[in-house]
Amino acid sequence: MSDIVIKSENLGKKYVIGHQAEKGRGVTFREVLMQNARTLWSKTKDLAAGKAIIQGDTMEEVWALNDASFEIRRGEAVGIIGRNGAGKSTLLKILSRITEPSTGRVTINGRVASLLEVGTGFHPELSGRENIYLNGTILGMTRVEIKRKFDEIVAFAEVETYLDTPVKRYSSGMYVRLAFAVAAHLEPEILVVDEVLAVGDAAFQKKCLGKMGDVAQEGRTVLFVSHNMNAIEQLCMRCILLEKGTIRQTSSNVTQIIKGYLFPSDQEIRLSQWINDGEEFENYWFKPKIFFITDAMGNSLSNPVSNNQDIWIQIEGRIDRLDPALEIGYSIYNVDGIALYWSYFNDQEVSQWPVFSRGEIILRTKIPKRFLNEGIYTIELRASLRCRMWITEPGKKSPSLNLIIQGGLSDGPYWTEKREGVIAPLLEWKGKMKNK
Amino acid sequence: MHTQEPFLIIEPGRAEKNYWIDLWRYRELFLILAWRDISVRYKQTIIGILWAIIRPFLTMVVFTVIFGRIAKLPSDGNSPYALMVFAAMLPWSLFSNALSESSNSLISNANLIGKVYFPRLIIPGATLVTAFIDFLISFIIMIGMMLYYQYAPGWQMLLLPLFIILALLASIGPGLWITALNVKYRDFRYIIPFVVQFGLYISPVGFSSKVVPAQWQLLYSLNPMVGVIEGFRWSILGGNSSIYLPGFLLSLAIIIFFLWLGVSRFRKMEKTFADLI
Numbered sequence: 001m002s003d004i005v006i007k008s009e010n011l012g013k014k015y016v017i018g019h020q021a022e023k024g025r026g027v028t029f030r031e032v033l034m035q036n037a038r039t040l041w042s043k044t045k046d047l048a049a050g051k052a053i054i055q056g057d058t059m060e061e062v063w064a065l066n067d068a069s070f071e072i073r074r075g076e077a078v079g080i081i082g083r084n085g086a087g088k089s090t091l092l093k094i095l096s097r098i099t100e101p102s103t104g105r106v107t108i109n110g111r112v113a114s115l116l117e118v119g120t121g122f123h124p125e126l127s128g129r130e131n132i133y134l135n136g137t138i139l140g141m142t143r144v145e146i147k148r149k150f151d152e153i154v155a156f157a158e159v160e161t162y163l164d165t166p167v168k169r170y171s172s173g174m175y176v177r178l179a180f181a182v183a184a185h186l187e188p189e190i191l192v193v194d195e196v197l198a199v200g201d202a203a204f205q206k207k208c209l210g211k212m213g214d215v216a217q218e219g220r221t222v223l224f225v226s227h228n229m230n231a232i233e234q235l236c237m238r239c240i241l242l243e244k245g246t247i248r249q250t251s252s253n254v255t256q257i258i259k260g261y262l263f264p265s266d267q268e269i270r271l272s273q274w275i276n277d278g279e280e281f282e283n284y285w286f287k288p289k290i291f292f293i294t295d296a297m298g299n300s301l302s303n304p305v306s307n308n309q310d311i312w313i314q315i316e317g318r319i320d321r322l323d324p325a326l327e328i329g330y331s332i333y334n335v336d337g338i339a340l341y342w343s344y345f346n347d348q349e350v351s352q353w354p355v356f357s358r359g360e361i362i363l364r365t366k367i368p369k370r371f372l373n374e375g376i377y378t379i380e381l382r383a384s385l386r387c388r389m390w391i392t393e394p395g396k397k398s399p400s401l402n403l404i405i406q407g408g409l410s411d412g413p414y415w416t417e418k419r420e421g422v423i424a425p426l427l428e429w430k431g432k433m434k435n436k
Numbered sequence: 437m438h439t440q441e442p443f444l445i446i447e448p449g450r451a452e453k454n455y456w457i458d459l460w461r462y463r464e465l466f467l468i469l470a471w472r473d474i475s476v477r478y479k480q481t482i483i484g485i486l487w488a489i490i491r492p493f494l495t496m497v498v499f500t501v502i503f504g505r506i507a508k509l510p511s512d513g514n515s516p517y518a519l520m521v522f523a524a525m526l527p528w529s530l531f532s533n534a535l536s537e538s539s540n541s542l543i544s545n546a547n548l549i550g551k552v553y554f555p556r557l558i559i560p561g562a563t564l565v566t567a568f569i570d571f572l573i574s575f576i577i578m579i580g581m582m583l584y585y586q587y588a589p590g591w592q593m594l595l596l597p598l599f600i601i602l603a604l605l606a607s608i609g610p611g612l613w614i615t616a617l618n619v620k621y622r623d624f625r626y627i628i629p630f631v632v633q634f635g636l637y638i639s640p641v642g643f644s645s646k647v648v649p650a651q652w653q654l655l656y657s658l659n660p661m662v663g664v665i666e667g668f669r670w671s672i673l674g675g676n677s678s679i680y681l682p683g684f685l686l687s688l689a690i691i692i693f694f695l696w697l698g699v700s701r702f703r704k705m706e707k708t709f710a711d712l713i
Contacts, residue, residue: 015711093710097446097553100707105447112444120551123472125479137468138552 005190005221006072006095010104013065013090064090066245068104072223077216079232079254080225081261082242084337088225091242092116092194095223110189110221113140117194119179124168128159128178131167135182149185156211157181177204184211190221209234227336229258230420262335262375262418272303274381274399281399284321286328286383286391289360291315291399293379307370307424308408315363315381319356325386326356328363331394332403333378340372340422342382370409373424377403455703459555466558470565473537477566488573492529496522499642509643512669513676516585522578523672524641524665526571527603531661532632534567534604538611539628542619546713556706557699560615564604571600578672590674599667602691606660609694612702619705619712640665645680653683660694663687 065087072078080088093099095106096114121138122131132153136146146153154160157178159170167175193212209231216222216235226232232239232254239257241249251257273292281288293301294312305311313330329344345363346353354363381399383391392398409415410426418424478484496518503509504517511517538560542549545559582589618624639661640648648656656662663684669677 094446098550099710101446101448103448105445108444108446114552116551121548123476125476126472130475134468134472137465138548138554140552143464 003074004071005074005109006070006223007107008071008095008104009069009106011065011068011091011094011101011106012063012103013087013094013099014102015062015064017060017062063245065094065101065242068242068245068247070240070247070250072221074110074221075219076238077222077224077236079236079239080223080242081227081229081232081239081258082248083335085244086242087245088242089116089194090245092192092223092225096192108190111140112190112192113186113188114192115139115183115186115194116192118176118183122167122175122179125166127166128163128170131178132182135179136185139183139186140188141186145187153181153185156184173204180204180208184208184215188220190223191215192223194225195227229262233258271402272301274401276399281383281391283391285323285326285385286317286319286361288315288317288381288383288392288399290317291381291401293401293403294364303402303404304406305404306408307372307374307405308411310369311367311403313365313367313379316360317383318360319358322356322358323385325388327382327384327386329382330365331380331382333380334422335376340377344382370426371423372403372405373421374405374407374409374418377405379403455555459557462554462558465554466562467565469558469562473562473566474569485573488570489577492522492525492574493577495529496525499525503642507643509647512644512646512673515587515673515676519581519585519587520644520669520673520677521642522581523669523677524639526574526578526672527599527664527668528636528639528641528661529574530567530571530600530603531607531664532635533570534564534607535611536628536632537563537567538608539614539618540625541611542615542709542713543622543625549709549713556709557612557702560608560612560702563611564608567607568600568604587673589672592671592674594671596668596671599664599671602667602688603661603664605695606664606691609691609696609698612698613694616702616705616709619709635659635661644669644677653680654686657683657686658690660687660690663691 064085068087068091080091082088090099092114093116094101095108096112096116098114098116119135121135123134126134132150133143133146136153137143141149154163157174157180159174159178162170162174167178170178212222212224212235222235224232224235236254238250238252239254240247241257241261249257249260273290274288275291276287276289292314293305294314295301296310296312298312298314301311315328315330317328319326327344327346329342329347331342332340334340343365345365354361379401380394381392382394384393385391390396409418409424478487481487483490499521500518504511504521511520541560541563542556548559549556581587614624614628636642639659645653645656645662645666657680663679664687666677666679666684670679
């Protein structure tokens with residue numbers, strides 16, 4: 001009798017992605033017609049042969065998950081972390097049988113319920129009561145089970161008075177509460193959850209987290225994907241770190257593994273400067289040459305940077321043709337790819353703008369100390385001719401560097417560890433006795 | 437409670453040996469999806485379920501006037517023309533509703549497919565129930581018309597359920613195939629309305645299949661609905677209508693072929709639905 005409920009061996013999932021080839025110029029109408037006819041013909045052949053048709057001219061194989069082997073024991077709560085595109089969702093989809101792996105195998109010993117989304121299958125026209133039955137059945141509960149837990153679900157969701165109203169009339173908060181309430185009353189042996197706590201307000205998230213904790217306490221096996229490291233730390237006794245489709249690390253020291261995820265030693269991630277290889281971004285208006293971070297004195301900084309010093313971003317480049325519409329700045333993104341803000345030199349009043357002439361230029365801008373939180377940020381250079389063209393377009397390859405902030409959060413004795421939050425400004429507090 | 441759950445093994449290309457048992461295990465989902473489709477169907481309409489009566493009834497009136505009165509085509513035996521048309525309208529609308537809904541079913545349930553596992557056959561399967569309920573409602577008109585024409589059904593009426601099943605099987609075969617293809621190539625979404633409209637005129641709905649010259653009868657029966665419609669007329673109109681047996685068997689063979697094709701194609705593509713939808 002083994003206690004292993006999930007055993008995965010060399011699991012892999014491959015996707016084939018098509019790319020549209022760059023079309024040559026000066027193609028005649030006749031040639032275009034011929035080309036389209038050829039594509040249509042080859043697609044028809046593929047269709048007849050039952051092959052998958054890929055949109056685009058060239059194909060590329062992408063391994064969303066590669067060679068993943070792990071074991072999960074009964075009653076364990078396991079967190080799965082990794083950056084976007086690391087393969088977390090793919091793994092969960094394979095485990096919940098939604099998609100088939102390309103290689104390897106998984107042996108599962110127990111009833112799996114997966115919760116990849118709250119409110120799957122909710123129908124806006126149906127009432128809350130009807131949707132409880134619908135959603136419950138979709139998640140794998142039987143009618144009898146739902147009937148038995150019905151009152152509990154309604155109480156958890158706090159929607160008693162609206163039970164017979166179509167859910168399209170619900171507020172989004174009520175909707176999410178009802179959806180989660182149904183899911184929370186599943187009683188499978190293995191529960192697979194993907195990022196569902198990212199919905200609802202803070203109070204409700206807390207309630208969900210508590211419920212998840214209960215599930216784990218009851219000795220059920222829980223697999224939990226989240227970007228919320230606090231939640232992972234609270235709930236999970238073991239953690240799997242995925243990176244680019246492969247398992248980077250598995251450990252029962254959750255705090256350790258989260259640290260490793262947030263502050264990798266990887267060279268590529270530590271890269272704190274960008275240097276033009278000579279031919280990139282060739283143009284007359286502004287050709288970026290070097291882009292890096294420095295301290296206040298202008299000495300270049302390497303990652304990680306302590307939060308108790310100002311960080312300067314320095315941009316150097318060459319102008320061959322002056323254009324008043326030239327704008328240079330940067331945009332900064334967090335680890336999840338969310339833009340924190342954009343900043344340009346012409347954000348300030350006109351008299352403050354630097355005056356350029358043709359030749360080499362230098363621009364410097366400051367990120368004040370204790371403004372960003374601990375974490376990894378990507379800074380991309382933004383250059384454009386306002387309203388006319390991008391020199392470094394967002395979403396395409398742009399000069400970029402990484403900024404890792406670690407430590408030096410405050411001078412106080414207690415704020416030494418990272419707190420939750422996108423930013424971590426050190427703010428002023430004043431206080432005195434009211435009557436004096 | 438403590439029975440050892442069987443091992444579930446997930447592997448590429450592994451056909452689940454419990455697929456059909458699983459299908460039975462998910463019967464509650466099947467029923468609730470069918471119930472959802474039915475209860476949502478006529479929400480926010482004024483006359484609601486009456487739509488299921490009005491549409492086939494008006495088509496029947498138009499066909500009776502055009503084919504019976506203007507073109508003066510003969511009826512089967514001495515049965516009233518309107519009754520003969522409606523006996524074909526019933527299976528035709530059952531077939532066309534089931535076909536068009538099942539072939540769109542996977543796309544309209546894309547959110548479920550990407551997020552939960554269940555045997556995917558349930559989705560197109562559940563649409564048959566919806567089509568069948570509509571059929572039952574329009575059957576009420578049939579009864580009303582038989583009372584109006586004072587037309588007593590014969591013993592053949594008892595075999596009607598067989599032909600109902602046949603009409604459903606005729607629709608689910610191509611329906612499964614097309615809904616699976618639809619996941620990959622949305623072209624098929626545009627084909628079905630066309631097929632349904634076209635089929636209404638090439639199937640013997642507005643006229644008797646006896647109008648087709650004898651030497652073409654067998655070829656005509658390549659359309660599987662010819663067999664189903666003849667069967668319906670035979671069992672509803674009793675002795676006034678007869679079944680052309682070789683043609684009926686041919687229709688039956690084609691229905692079975694499409695059913696096999698639909699199920700096998702569907703099963704083959706099923707596991708990639710979530711990646712493609």
